[in-house]
Amino acid sequence: MSVQVNKTAHSFDKVRLDALLNRRFFYAPAFEIYGGIAGLYDYGPPGSALQANIIAEWRKHFIVEEGMLELDTTIMTPAPVFETSGHVARFADWMVKDTKTGDVLRADHLVKNVLEARLAGNLEARGAAAIPQNENDKKRKKKAAKVTATALEDSVVKEYETILAQLDNYSGPQLGELCRTHKIRNPDTDNEVGEPQQFNLMFASSIGPTGQHPGFLRPETAQGHFLNFSRLLEYNNGRVPFASAQIGRSFRNEISPRAGLLRVREFTMAEIEHYVDPEDKNHDKFKEVRDVELILLDRHVQESGSSETIRMKVGEAVDKGIIANETLGYFVARIYQFLVKIGINPERLRFRQHMANEMAHYATDCWDAEIHNSTGWTECVGCADRAAYDLSVHSAKTGHPLVVRQALKEPIVTEKEAVEWDKKTLGKTYKKEAGVIQKVVESLEEAALIKLKGELTQGAAVITSEDGKSFKLTPDILSIERKVFKQSIREFTPNVIEPSFGLGRILYTLLEHSFWSREQDVERGVLSIPPVVAPxxxxxxxxxxxxxxxxxxxxxxxxxxxxxxxxxxxxxxxxxxxxxxxxxxxxxxxxxxxxxxxxxxxxxxxxxxxxxxxxxxxxxxxxxxxxxxxxxxxxxxxxxxxxxxxxxxxxxx
Amino acid sequence: MSVQVNKTAHSFDKVRLDALLNRRFFYAPAFEIYGGIAGLYDYGPPGSALQANIIAEWRKHFIVEEGMLELDTTIMTPAPVFETSGHVARFADWMVKDTKTGDVLRADHLVKNVLEARLAGNLEARGAAAIPQNENDKKRKKKAAKVTATALEDSVVKEYETILAQLDNYSGPQLGELCRTHKIRNPDTDNEVGEPQQFNLMFASSIGPTGQHPGFLRPETAQGHFLNFSRLLEYNNGRVPFASAQIGRSFRNEISPRAGLLRVREFTMAEIEHYVDPEDKNHDKFKEVRDVELILLDRHVQESGSSETIRMKVGEAVDKGIIANETLGYFVARIYQFLVKIGINPERLRFRQHMANEMAHYATDCWDAEIHNSTGWTECVGCADRAAYDLSVHSAKTGHPLVVRQALKEPIVTEKEAVEWDKKTLGKTYKKEAGVIQKVVESLEEAALIKLKGELTQGAAVITSEDGKSFKLTPDILSIERKVFKQSIREFTPNVIEPSFGLGRILYTLLEHSFWSREQDVERGVLSIPPVVAPxxxxxxxxxxxxxxxxxxxxxxxxxxxxxxxxxxxxxxxxxxxxxxxxxxxxxxxxxxxxxxxxxxxxxxxxxxxxxxxxxxxxxxxxxxxxxxxxxxxxxxxxxxxxxxxxxxxxxx
Incomplete structure (x- = not known):
């Protein structure tokens, strides 16, 4: 009945899409009339509406559907919080400087651009399809390295491909080594680059009139969740699992952002922190998503230098241990459902596991939802198991317990040897050394205590302190007896599973996936955005x-x-x-x-x-x-x- | 049929409300487990939901109802933008330093606290109801100056009252003078304070890896609207009036915030910029709000030292020129309707006009929606006529025209004398001085041109340049003729009416207005939040x-x-x-x-x-x-x- 439409009559043209998005004010460079600042974009009416609709759907899909606790915490954050979280020391990218011009480049991007250009030049030299040098490429010439038709040895091609597959896995010194070994230079100037140095990506400021409190703009909303954990837990009547959720702005002072909405310095995130018993990461609703089929790229495949994906149901992936646990698997599947619902092409959506060195300092396992677009595969959602890292470090630093206290249905009953002191006699006998003696005895293992108990029944025992001093103990100083202990509360630090969404990246890839031109007229562009999120x-x-x-x-x-x-x-x-x-x-x-x-x-x-x-x-x-x-x-x-x-x-x- | 409830059996108790809001995690000091930072608050689940519902209702009431163009612009802003807007020079508060401890106080708050405390002490000394020193006051002792029962002369009382009524009207040096004349000291230490100094309220940072771009966190969302004016106008098919709207975070590095959500360093705003023809500030829908009755406190009343309000319909206020124009009046009425709809008590809502010195540097008229609460009257919404200030300064600075070009229905036809040069002859005759001569002639008024024309028909004329040189002109060099000019486009810079909402202040006063305790048990608090915004x-x-x-x-x-x-x-x-x-x-x-x-x-x-x-x-x-x-x-x-x-x-x- 309804008319058939050919949406692929014209191949995707990024220049055309960018022109459309600019003309219709989906978004535009911020401060454009002042010349603009790289990595800052303003959303116009259709872009804001699209973003607001994606957020509304996200709220429904995650917060309402799962009864999550929503938060709205501050962006400005005092420095001690990020010192504890590890961001001050480690939230950094490796940059290199052009040795002559002083231009700053991100080290991993430099390696990627140059090696990809060499591989493309090799294909060209070997007579494969020449790389189209269209308007698009010309405009982006500062980004992509120039392609020169030069054939490479087969072994070199293999080596480059392996480097690219593992790129996210290299440390700064390793990237420096790669630049030297493979003569990688700044493609804009052909100058050499210096040693990679760390650049912290947080924007710094200071709070208060006398500058007494150094602060940072948050690079993620997560810390705001963790610091409020006790209040959230109480709000949830003391029970886990539960999740907090937050939608808000975050900031990263990117070294040289040049990829439109895909790499920006200020962006809206939507983050979930799901708190779960570390001993039970099963999920009540996992059965509802078991049969969701995903495209997966696991850690081992990448570490072997390949990028080959597999299709697998999430149930099978968890059963086989490819995805670590049900809760992680549940969220991976829910992320997939959300992205497809708002219009992401499921064939251009894969889940890639982080490699060991690539993982953020807080994560124990992480899967990125990567969406394919004209620049390649882009991470749009991260789904990390942060274990107990964050809650533990903040708790240790502040002395405020961030733990769950759970009444045990069956109290755990244990029997063990218990020491009872006659403190008066101990103090009179050993004065200042009384403390040392107590410490030595109380650190003894069960077997040693039993031995000591035996000796005491014989009249006396001798113990030795760490620094080699001996003390004689007698039954008037202490007694040891077998006692029954009943533990009715279990205390533990929950683990955190964190799905974290970059809304700008999702929005942009959605626009790419929605764009096509009418068969009869390439100038007539259409954005087939699904009604649920259409502006x-x-x-x-x-x-x-x-x-x-x-x-x-x-x-x-x-x-x-x-x-x-x-x-x-x-x-x-x-x-x-x-x-x-x-x-x-x-x-x-x-x-x-x-x-x-x-x-x-x-x-x-x-x-x-x-x-x-x-x-x-x-x-x-x-x-x-x-x-x-x-x-x-x-x-x-x-x-x-x-x-x-x-x-x-x-x-x- | 339905049960009657006595909501005023117990008088309002801020301590009880604060305890409730904290216990139920409406909001809490941010980074509390790190000791907190004044002026930064996190919203928990009920606070976030209440805020989200207020925002949703705001979107419906303003954006959807009026077809406004929504924007989402960046918080991080390069310094030149705020240099042009005047914020770098003038977005500041006056602070004074305790001469011994170096503690920093906001000058106007200091004067207010000390004089109010003296007036209260006077009442006490004269036997009026003693000021209750309850838990609440004790906790806030750092904020309010200590009340001592000391009688004051009638003339002094009058003087203090006048100062307080005009407080927002004083400059920094005047505040310093007040401190000296009235022996106002830091109430915490009883030390003298120094001369008031300006403190800029913007948070500073820098953008990019080499710190090459100084930037500020926006203190309002408005500049993001103005910089995108051309794009917005085009999106609106080139027509005014129209409005842009934005909801987002803004930042002000307050000197010493100590009033909960009423004075914070990071807050969510909702701002509208309504662009209107400066020659026609009538509003199509004004008739729909003419009969809305408001409580008004106009500029003249305040400048006479009084705070007496009047009740008046907005139609009458505009007719009488109390409110400057229909568009301003329309928004004042719509603000009133919005606030009452979400649960603000209309009897505790007044509109106060800014006094001359009080007005922001960009405004020509401004009415604040002030909501009464336990700390007094608090500005929660500003409604300013910013005239053409912002668009003009950005346009002048960047050279990018921020104007409306309107096709005139009837072209404006004018006749005037027009000069035509024979440039060849002019050049040959006067060489380098040709330019000076052209400039002199073309800057002549109509009458002078007619005189020159007469002289030329006589054969020759003499003109004199600015520096006193004379030149002889002949008909072969130039001719002057009367011509008809037709202007079919009118170009103008629109004026901007700006309603600007502080959502946190609205949220907090709404909570105060909603709070009461059950008649039978003061411990049983209730928040009668209207269903439309209830979490x-x-x-x-x-x-x-x-x-x-x-x-x-x-x-x-x-x-x-x-x-x-x-x-x-x-x-x-x-x-x-x-x-x-x-x-x-x-x-x-x-x-x-x-x-x-x-x-x-x-x-x-x-x-x-x-x-x-x-x-x-x-x-x-x-x-x-x-x-x-x-x-x-x-x-x-x-x-x-x-x-x-x-x-x-x-x-x-």
């Missing part, structure tokens, strides 16, 4: 700005608002065709047209974005149909059964 | 955590979620009464109880928070009723007509 759901198009259409425009607009459907009116002075074309670029899935027939017969046409198919019906029926379409309760084929096709002609007196 | 709308209370209740809990929870009603389950191990009391503190307006009768008869009880009234009905009918209550389509009295009262006894086999 505007319905465009209301009066034939012209004539005053007689106003009451109907008002009526439709009010009725859609009451139905919870976000619409916009476009009564600008251009043809209806041009207005629809503009809204195809904005990703607006549906359009309704109000014309003279609407005034006379109260009919309205309904247009679907991708197919450009048009239907007609009474206004209220069109409103009801479009509401069902937007809410996902019917699809376009079903809508077509409700509303007849519009043949472009309407009876008007 | 949780419905509490689901199973009689116990027994497994037989689980399917019903699931069912009710799912049905409420589908109806768009946010609920939470409380199956903790305490009595139903205690669970309801806890949720009265959380402001949850409705509760449903699932018990053995629910399992057997599928009935459920519904409880209303304020009255504690309980009704009973079939589960689906209770769900439908509570959905209507939450959406505001029925009130409790109507709900009582649908559902019979619950007498506490249910038939169970």
């Amino acid at each position: 505007t759901k319905v465009l209301i198009v009066p034939l012209s700005a004539r005053i007689e259409f106003d009451p109907l425009v008002q009526e439709v607009s009010t009725k859609l608002r009451r139905a919870g459907v976000f619409s916009r009116v476009d009564d600008s002075n251009t043809s209806i065709g041009k207005r629809y074309a503009r809204n195809d670029e904005l990703g607006t899935p549906y359009g309704v047209t109000i014309d003279f027939a609407s005034v006379q017969n109260r009919t309205m046409t309904l247009r679907e974005r991708d197919t450009m198919d048009q239907r007609i019906g009474p206004m209220d029926e069109v409103i009801a149909t479009v509401t069902d379409l937007v809410n996902g309760s019917i699809n376009w084929a079903e809508a077509c059964q409700r509303l007849p096709a519009y043949d472009g002609v309407q009876a008007v007196d | 949780t709308k419905v509490l689901i209370v199973p009689l116990s955590a027994r497994i037989e209740f689980d399917p019903l809990v699931q069912e009710v929870s799912t049905k409420l979620r589908r109806a768009g009603v946010f609920s939470r389950v409380d199956d903790s191990n305490t009595s139903i009464g205690k669970r309801y009391a806890r949720n009265d503190e959380l402001g949850t307006p409705y509760g449903v109880t699932i018990d053995f009768a629910s399992v057997q008869n599928r009935t459920m009880t519904l409880r209303e928070r304020d009255t504690m009234d309980q009704r009973i009905g079939p589960m689906d009918e209770v769900i439908a009723t509570v959905t209507d209550l939450v959406n505001g389509s029925i009130n409790w009295a109507e709900a009582c007509q649908r559902l019979p009262a619950y007498d506490g006894v249910q038939a169970v086999d």
